[in-house]
Amino acid sequence: MIKTSAPKRVILYLRLSVSKDESVSIANQNKELAALAEREGWEIVATFTDDGLSGGKPREKADKALRMLRDNEADVIAVYKFDRWSRMGARAVADLQDVLDARAANHSPALFIALSDGLRSDSPAWDIQVALMAALGRTERQLIRSRVAAARKYQRSTFRHSGEPAYGYRTIPHPDGKGRALELHPEESAVVRRMVDAVLDGATGYAVAKMLNAEGIKPRRSEKWTAPGVADLLRRDALLGYMTHRRPGENSRTRRPILGEDGLPVQVWPAIVTPEESAQLHAALARRGDWNKMPGAGRTRASRLLSGLVECATCGRTMRVNYTDKLKDGNRAARYVCSAPAGACPAKVSIHADMLEKHLTSEFLNVAGKLDVYEVRESTTRNVGDLAQVEQAIAATAADMAAPGADIAFLAARMAELHARRTALEAVPVETLTETVATGETFAEAWENRDTAGRRKLISSALSRRVVVKPAVKGSRKLDATRLDIPWQWTEPDAIDPAHFDDWEAATENQPNHARERICGTGPPMELTYKPDATDFRRWLLTDAERTVRAEEERLTSGDEDNGRV
Structure with a gap:
């Protein structure tokens, strides 16, 4: 019986680098x-496609094909065509040849074919042909790189956008008729703003x-927004209307603005943010932890509303959040527990987290919920936008000086001018300015629009110190407010002048119904240090009995009106 080989x-x-040429x-x-x-009687076991990749970029699918051949x-x-495989030159050819040699040594020869070029790895002229083709491919790619670099340099010099x-x-047609320019995208620029x-x-x-995702607003290349993605966008110099470029060898995310003859960035396109706002954004992004995580890293477990705001009455230590084992419904109950080590607190205190948070939230919103929010912002007369531009120009000029073939004399003169400009800006006398700005929100609305961290700031700024939790009475299953x-x-003895309560109705008739949210610092990002004016809280300091009486009066009045309509 004759055996047939498999x-x-x-x-x-x-x-294909670009999906346009029909012939290939x-x-x-x-x-x-x-x-x-x-024709050869072969079985196709896999088809890999790299459509639209540049010839010099690594390709995962090509590597996978080579691995399958090796294994x-x-x-x-x-x-x-052979250049479809790679234009990376000798290294790519060597990797392929290593696999072919290894298969031959194991008495299981493999084959590589470039159909259009007539190349076969089992032909006697394979080594010479492949070396020549690889050298030609590498040379062609270098020529393409040079042409592309020259074209981009011309586009930068004439302020034409690419990419x-x-x-x-x-993008829109350039006013000169050649190339492209940029304008604001109506919907996207509004989102950025x-x-x-x-x-x-x-x-x-x-x-x-979270806000953008909830509204169904998506970024261009992802299904949803992330904190690092938002940060990456807000850091971009392009939002200032600058035309940016990347120097050879730099990371693809390292894009520098084009500088004018004075060494400062040139605004070419309409701006979404001002230089002052950009400086404030960079400061915010540099100091907030959740901006700086890499995409996909995920968030750490979210802290609770009152994390860091509650302490044990017995020992004075901060209470931390602990979670019980899973309950029958599959959930876990959270409790604030004294953080003292074992034996360090004679009577460690704990309390149900949801109950405590609900109680404090209710008290806070019952008092402040309907009041308007005002921000008291402090700024300086120093032009932080101009200073930020000069700092950016100094960094860009320093990078230019390190580039091969740099005109050191010219760049050194520019650097000296920039340093002199920075010194002059820093020498301007600084005056602190204060401005009260209405946010257009009530505290209840601000509460709804903020995440846990934002709500914690609202509550913590209304507290003069941490909340103290006393030990529970045995057998109690409900929250005991006396704990x-x-x-x-607003309950502190010196928070209000008692004279304001001689006539409550008269005292509140012409008073603004708002509390102020004091904000410290030279500009955003701003920390909340809530310092309400004494007069803002006069109507909140009614005793429980007075509140009960007023509520009953309102109920009866409402009831009488209803009865009158029946």
Whole structure:
């Protein structure tokens, strides 16, 4: 009986840098290589396609095809042209040859075919042909790089845009008739402006991303926004209307603005943010932890509303959050527990987290919920935007000086001018300015619009110190408010002048119904240090009995009106 050998297993590798040329299109490559496999009687075990990748970029699918050949999962790799495999030169050829040599040494020879070039790895002239083709491919790629670099340099010198614009912008025909320019994208630029305003108002990266995702607003290349993604966008110089570029060898995210003759960045396109706002944004992004995590790193377990704001009455230590084992419903109960080590506190205190948070939230919103929020912002007369521009220009000039072939004399003169300008800006006398700004929100609305961290700031700023929790009475299953010492600022003895209560109605008739949210610092990001005016809280200091009487009066009045309508 004659044994027939199994058909060879072939991998078809299809590749095209740009999907335009019909003669070497992916579909045509697949057709030609499939016909080759049929003529040879080979079994196609995999087809890999890298469509639209540049010839010099590593390709995961090409590496996978080579791995399958090395691991004896295939016998042949077939490509349409050898430069479809790689233009990376000798290293790429060496990797391929190493696999072919290893298979031959194991008495299981493999085959590589470049159909259009007539190349076969089992031909006597293989070594010479492949070395020549690799050298030609590498030379061609270097020529292409040079042409592209020259074209981009021309585009920069004539202020013409190339590539994909930053989020918030779109391309339009250049006014001169050649090339492209940028204009604001109506919808996207409005989204960016909302991000900027939210961050300057103290929002966290997580809160901004959550807001956009909840509204169904998506970034261009992802399904949802993340805090690092928001930060990456808000750091971009493109939002200032600058035309940016990347120097050879720099990271793709390292884009520098084009500088004018004075060494400062040139605004070419319409700006979404001002230099002052950009400086404030960079300061915010540099100091907030959740902005700086890499995409995909995830968030650490979220802290509770009152984390760091509650202490044990027995020993005075901060209470931390502990979670019980899973309950019957699959959830875990959270409790605030004294953080003292074992034996360090004679009577460690704990309390149900949800109950405590609900109680404090209710008290806070019952008092402050309907009041308008005002921000008291402190700023300086120093032009931080101009200073930030000069600092940026100094950094860009320093990078230019380190580049090969740099005009050191010219750049050194520019650097001296920039340093002199910075010194002059820093020498301007600084005056602190204070401005009270209405946010347009009530405290209840601000509460709804903030995440846990933002709400914690609202509550903590209304407290003069930490909330003290006393030990519970045995057998109690409900929250006992007498266990809590809540030092609301409006209940402090010196928070209000008792004379204001001689006539409560008269005292409140013409008073503004708001509390002020004091904000310290030279500008956003701003920390809340809530310092309400004494007069803001006069109507809150009614005794429980007075509140009960007033509520009953309102109920009866409402009831009488209802009865009158029946």
